Amino acid sequence: MDEFDEIARLYRPLTRGAPEALDLLDDAAVIPSRPGYDLVVTKDAIVAGVHFLPDDPLDLVARKLLRVNLSDLAAKAAEPYAYFLAVAWPTACGFAERERFAKGLAQDQQAFGLRLFGGDTVSTPGPLTASLTVMGWAPSGGAVRRGGAKVGDVVLVSGTIGDGGLGLKAAQGALEGVTHDEAAWLADRYRLPQPRLQLRQTLRDHASAAADVSDGLLADAGHVGTASGAGITLDLDSLPLSAAARTWVGAQPDPCAALLVLASLGDDYEIVCTARPSAVDALTTSAATAGVRLAAIGRVTAAHGLAARYAGAPVAIQRTGWSHV
């Protein structure tokens, strides 16, 4: 099977007939303008052995790749629209593996309202490498940015923090201090994050700034501060934790140090956002209606930089997150 047969069999069905994709028969996709809307575009890449485990099932890898990009759209309050895929396949990956990857894409693009508009498949002597360019729409000027936080704003985060990072360790069989069931639950959280797209309207209506938590809460909250020209102070004892993460913290000698680890791990794909104090009730109520719990975890400050407190006292931060360079 050559490249063109593979495109026809595996990828053309993923366009679902979108006219923009030109049946993947052309040099490019053609996207009509949508007056009154901005196109929100994000691009992330993943490498086997770096961003996922080499023996992770490829349908899950594809779904995670879609989801980590969708998490960026969620943080901008954008509505999913389309994606472009580039995959470098190791020659050892046969049709069955490529088909499994495409099936993962099909499953999640359906769930999240995306269609494939184009891309490229190439071969590599190295590990499986894929990059996705994902596009969404936001009403003109309505994309929520990292740079909108104001001094005095409350910092909030969705869901629970630290599960993705603990889940990576669990998936590697290297996590101690939790039950077998908790380890399995955490590994699932790592392998298949839930982009918080249901927060779109909530963020657009009530948040002053937002980012997704991919590099670790401390790092990503810090980015909101930097982009906003302000500082961020987080209260570690306010971090929302899953039952499994609470079990893990309970097994550590120093709870403050353990919370700092959880706030430094990546792969949560939650949303960290800020809001005026007067908007916090409306924000959390709207989020709850959308099925997501938002927890207040800190403040935007006039002092630049990131600070953390535990039991009201300052905590030194050594590491603000993983960076995948």
Place this chain on the structure above:
Amino acid sequence: MDEFDEIARLYRPLTRGAPEALDLLDDAAVIPSRPGYDLVVTKDAIVAGVHFLPDDPLDLVARKLLRVNLSDLAAKAAEPYAYFLAVAWPTACGFAERERFAKGLAQDQQAFGLRLFGGDTVSTPGPLTASLTVMGWAPSGGAVRRGGAKVGDVVLVSGTIGDGGLGLKAAQGALEGVTHDEAAWLADRYRLPQPRLQLRQTLRDHASAAADVSDGLLADAGHVGTASGAGITLDLDSLPLSAAARTWVGAQPDPCAALLVLASLGDDYEIVCTARPSAVDALTTSAATAGVRLAAIGRVTAAHGLAARYAGAPVAIQRTGWSHV
């Protein structure tokens, strides 16, 4: 230097302050709609050792990556606008090499009118792998597509054919039958293709269909036929050749077989297009005014599939181009 310092030093300058890029401080770029225009989007990936030689200078690699994507925009008659970059860096690549790559991007984005809007840098245990998503604008409905050819249209191609493929062999030191200077010229054509963006207005005004010649003339002309629901017949003796390619053909035992090889090699990044017979004069005159020679090389036919002739007689086609799977 961490990922964020690297972004600030190497990549933020490539945004040239474009507001869409949000200083690369955000989760995504935000592109305002441009009523009356379509956004034309292409995505290509390259892998060291597959699409470029492992010891090619990284500024040239970056420039070629931009140019192969720009060639897709040229074929659609789109005006270059922006790009998103994902790079997987081998850990052995230090800052000097990354800087050289960024300098190549800076040089060519300036020459071709692009700005960087976002992307991702990751590490890889494998070869350097990069993917680019390039965007351009075309007046609404004005992007020239592969699917517009009609039976009876003339097939034309820009510049000269086969130089890129011969140039690859020359760059590997494996090309015989040409002079030293010709080999060097061909290797340059391979390393640094010239996207035919100056044909934009010409194609929009006079062409019925167009594609860029990246996989080989036969393959790409064949794609125009397939997308148009028609066939293509090419006259191999009409292929426009460079002086170096003519030298090479002259050194081969069978000129027809040699022309078939040139028409099957990839990496030309010329434009193959079609036009109504009545539009051919205006098309070629307009192209000449833009500084590009277009040669008539065949016809669009009612019989599906791709056919070739030499000295008026049919020629069997064994291979229609390289596919990088």
